[in-house]
Amino acid sequence: MSQTVDRALTILPLLAEGPASLEQVATRLDVHKSTALRLLRTLHEHGLVYRQQDQRYRLGARLFALAQQAVEALDIRGIAHPHLAALNEHTGHTVHLAVYEQGEVVYIDKVDSRYPVRMYSRIGRPVAITVAAVAKLLLADLPEPERRAVAESLDYPRYTPRSTPDAAAFLAELARVREQGWACDLGGHEESINCVAAPLRGPDGRVCAAMSLSAPNVVVSAEELLRLRPLVLRTAEVIGAELSGVQPAPGLSPAPGPAAAPGPAPVPGLAAAPAPDLSPLPAPASAPAPAPAPATKGATR
Structure with a gap:
């Protein structure tokens, strides 16, 4: 990622914390005010940043519209x-x-x-x-x-x-x-x-x-x-x-593939879920199939 893009993207989470002045943005980026101003003006032109009457900057409406479109998509x-x-x-x-x-x-x-x-x-x-x-x-x-x-x-x-x-x-x-x-x-x-x-x-x-x-x-x-x-x-x-759109937390991975044989088998990296009445136990690999039976009508799971 280019340094300019990296700096511009760093501004957005800063403004998500609340409106910030040019000096605050420059301090956070560790750049000269002229550099911070150039980045803010570019973001402002695209509607991603808005300059208030008190000369502080906040996130722009275009950013929220893009976020909503992303969620809907x-x-x-x-x-x-x-x-x-x-x-x-x-x-x-x-x-x-x-x-x-x-x-x-x-x-x-x-x-x-x-x-x-x-x-x-x-x-x-x-x-x-x-x-x-x-x-x-x-x-x-x-x-x-x-x-x-x-x-x-x-x-x-x-x-x-x-x-x-x-x-x-x-x-x-x-x-x-x-x-x-x-x-x-x-x-x-x-x-x-x-x-x-x-x-x-x-x-x-x-x-x-x-x-x-x-x-x-x-x-x-x-x-x-x-x-x-x-x-x-x-x-x-x-x-x-x-x-x-984030990386799963450490220890999380998609469910493993099918087990080799029925019976209890530990699942690596399985974290205990908080519950006072049921302590997490190793997941059974699969249960043996019963004899053929009529389908059940359950539909509320």
Whole structure:
């Protein structure tokens, strides 16, 4: 990178901290004021920097417009899919990707399990919003007034004895999810299906989508599925880093490829996720496939 471009780009994060004078910019860049002024004028001509009446400089409106265009151009599904497929290949379980749109949580991608027992969820189909793990993550990130308004506007069907009973319970669950950074659905929609989910954060740090890993009890128990939580969280962090155009944090990498044989196998670099009730355990490589069985109707993961 040329020195001029490097200096110009250094100005932008400086002004992101707040308006700065010519002298402050020159001091930060360790250059003469004439050099700093020339850089600021160029950025001003392109709308990336604006000079206020007090002669201090701040970020320009064009920069915010470009940022918005970049966010809108993000292909969340396209970026996430290879990582979802890798997680599916490693675990064998169903993987979903969902977003919150116009009051509904909708699947935008799915990778089916490799087992005979399949889920009838469909891309483009809304989830059962009061019980689905992906829905909990997406709604938990809403501002508190909006979160409360949504919760109080919903109906609360009793799909199973574990379904969320009312708005108060749902808000309490969303608060827990917001604090712990992950969500689960353990038989809330169908008693035979369990799910663990993680949030995908965009460039602004907000949750822009949620991904989940689901499996029926005939394949793995709820406890065994929850042991994969760190792997799900790691995959979500890798996708989020790619969405934001940054390098993943040390120790993060896309989900590994398929394991050689069934049975417990440690996953290198797996960081423990904060949770008081479930200590992260090594991810099982894959569970043995059960005998062929009818597909289950689960669609809320």
